[in-house]
Amino acid sequence: MSSVDSSGDGGKWLDAHYDPVAGLYTFSSCIDLADLSGDRESRLVVGDLGTGSSGMKLKVYRGTALISENSLLDLPAGLVAFFMDLHEPRIPAVAVASGPCIYVYKNLRPYFKFTLPSLDINPLEQDVWQQAREGQIDPVMLKEMLESIRKKADVPLSVRSLRFLSLESDEVDEFVQLYKQQPIRRQTVITCIGTLKKSTADEDGISCLVIGTENSDVFILDPEAFTILCKMSLPTVPTIMDVTGQFDVEFRITVACRNGSIYILRRESEKPKYCIELSSHPVGLVRVGKNMVVGCTDESLQGFTQKGKKLWKIILPAPVTTMAAMDLPTRGLQAVLVGLANCQVHLYRDKNLLSTIKTPDTVTSICFGRYGREDGTLIMTTKGGGLMVKILKRTAVFDDMDSTPGPPLAQSVRLNVPKKTKLYVDQTLRERENGLAMHRAFHMDLSRTRVAAARAYVKALESSLTPMSSSLSKPLKMNAVVQGLGPSFKLTLNIQNTASCRPIMNLAINFLYDDNLYRIRNPYMKIPLLVPGLIYPVETFVECTSDKGISDIIKVFVLHEEKSSPLLTAHINMPVSEGLVLS
Amino acid sequence: MGLFDKLVGWLGLKKEVNVLCLGLDNSGKTTIINKLKPSNAQVQDIVPTIGFSIEKFKTSSLSFTVFDMSGQGRYRNLWEHYYKEGQAIIFVIDSADKLRMVVAKEELDTLLNHPDIKHRRIPILFFANKMDVRDALSSVKVSQLLCLENIKDKPWYICATDAIRGDGLQEGVDWLQDQIKTMKT
Ligand SMILES: Nc1nc2c(ncn2[C@@H]2O[C@H](COP(=O)(O)OP(=O)(O)OP(=O)(O)O)[C@@H](O)[C@H]2O)c(=O)[nH]1
Ligand SMILES: [Mg+2]
Secondary structure, eight states: OOOSOOTTTTTOEEEEEEETTOOOOOOGGGEEEEOTTSSSOBEEEEEEOTTSSSOOEEEEEETTEEEEEEEOSSOOSEEEEEBOSOOSSOOOEEEEEETTEEEEEETTEEEEEEEOOOBOOOHHHHHHHHHHHTTSSOHHHHHHHHHHHHHHOSSOOOHHHHHHHTSOTTTHHHHHHHHTTSOOOBOOOEEEEEEEESSOOOTTOBEEEEEEETTSEEEEEOTTTOOEEEEEEOSSOEEEEEEEEETTTEEEEEEEETTSEEEEEETTOSSOSEEEEOSSOEEEEEEETTEEEEEETTTEEEEEOTTOOEEEEEEOSSOEEEEEEEEEGGGTEEEEEEEETTTEEEEEETTEEEEEEEOSSOEEEEEEEEEBTEEEEEEEEETTSOEEEEEEOTTOOOOTTSSOOSSOGGGGSOOOOOOOOHHHHHHHHHHHHSHHHHHHHHHHHHHHHHHHHHHHHHHHHHTTOSSEEOOSSSOEEEEEEEESSSSEEEEEEEEEEOSSSOOBOSEEEEEEOOTTTEEESOSEEEEOOBOBTOEEEEEEEEEEOOOSOOOOEEEEEEEETTOSSOSEEEEEEOOOOHHHHHO | OHHHHHHHHHHTOOEEEEEEEEOOTTSSHHHHHHHHSOGGGOOSOOOOOSSEEEEEEEOSSEEEEEEEEOOSGGGGGGGGGGTTTOSEEEEEEETTOOTTHHHHHHHHHHHHTSHHHHTSOOOEEEEEEOTTSTTOOOHHHHHHHTTGGGOOSSOEEEEEOBTTTTBTHHHHHHHHHHHHHHTOO
């Protein structure tokens, strides 16, 4: 027993017990939890498959201890605990389906054995054996005739004939001697079992047994008399079954079948009501409320409505080994446990992975419910025969998006979008009707804007209104810096010749300004020869003569002695003279 | 304070202490407290506690008021509302319930880490109950599984009990009484 949280499950489960050598070999269909002694403490009931050919047992665990063992005659196909009568104290019986029989145990003692009715025998087969008994034909002949019957028969051969056909020639005589006097019987076997409440939905209400057979039939048995209350037929052999509802009111039997389809049977219809054709074979089937979750051999998990409409499909990281429902109504929890071949058990609510449990071995059976006195107990058995018990922490909460495959949660949050106004609707209609014209008008306007912009640009270039001269002979760049608080400012103009090798000569700077506001020490300056690449600072001082705290633009022109239009123009936004205001 | 205590003693007034009785459902809390009450006040059938109940019993020098909390999962979140009032804790464990020892440990750890308990030197008395049941774990084993040796900052004591017969209860209560008396401020 260890009390360490297993890694990877976010600390949601307490490790109550792990016995790697419990010697339990079973599947989810052969495991159940039930209060077998009426002391409100649930026991674990397991149909153990042993080695598959021997050691089949009905085992009962209480807490961590094995408390009872009963040998089973044949491999268990399914096990359910159910209330078969109204006796007090309310103690459920255990039904183990194996071969063509259901063995019912009460107080863990064999109580009743139900055998499926035998099937019709092919009259031809009967005749042939009759002849063999009377010595009219020898075993070789018998074999030939049975072979031909097998090939074309509409009623299949009995197990005895099939066995006979598979024998080596030296064994046939003995076989015929041994069996020819016995009547032929044809039996089907049970493939799956479930329970269906008879008339009340109470937890301890009487339940009917529902069984699926190799003969593609589904029977509902009366819990007291063990008579067949109802027989339904499927197109193929059922393998996994889920039953819900009440026999006397309305019920629904969902069966996953060997042909890769799921059929839904309802009360008062002998044939399936709905059919879901899966793309690959089902491995597990769990009902969550009204929906079904199916695990398939193509490593997918799929959700369906009870009418067979597909809701979602997700891809799993490994093949599914087993599935079980996790239902904890007191905590409002409904989810699906999926055992995977990569030693993990995933917990899904719809298609969202809530939590992952890592296991030391591959899990082959899962059962969730009340065990002992603990409602949220998870029981798992492993491929190596181990038994693992985990208890859900009282404080555990599952967030839908523990890990986030699929769209983020925010995507499904409904936005509070205001109602559409009349204006909006009118506008939308107008847009829909006049879309083409509106688009054209837009393009027209766009083109006009572009033309206007281009014209303005050309004009600016032509009149050298920009602080950059693009003329090929005298490429110049200038920027201006104003320093000081006022009334006296220092104005620095950084001029650069951007030509690659040619120097520029005979340049001058001139200022244009409002002389009511400003006085410039040198309104006209000569610029020395500009060597390409270097930045030449040209400085002058500007005096603000106004005391009104206003500022203005000073325009700077860079001129060439031979040209009347300036090479460059810069507009300097002068700051407000603070010195004057302060003084 | 010492003088006052003596005065109380002379006057025959016993000091009142509030004790919280905690532990999982079915561990035997109510049975234990019932057994500690004077025999004329004991009840015959004990039913699972709903919510909690308040019981009183006296020892030679103290008068105990016990909050017998329900251990059922759905009521366990009530426990913490009484941590502030409690001056001592009795924690009862069903030694025969091996499966749920982890649950008992989980609840104990939650208790010890609660802000109202964490930094207090509150004495904790553990009753490893149901010793009479066959296959019950010994008190040593119980204290191992609950990792009691990790409780460093609180006085604690564990004793094996059989609440039906009353075995072991007195030993624990004597310890608790000593602790509370030395705890005096
Ligand atoms: N064999 C045995 N049974 C005990 C012992 N102590 C209590 N019990 C039984 O355990 C059951 C539960 O006892 P309670 O006292 O109701 O348990 P509780 O801890 O108060 O349970 P809640 O109130 O539900 O939290 C009763 O049937 C008691 O008779 C004991 O020492 N030995
Ligand atoms: Mg109680």
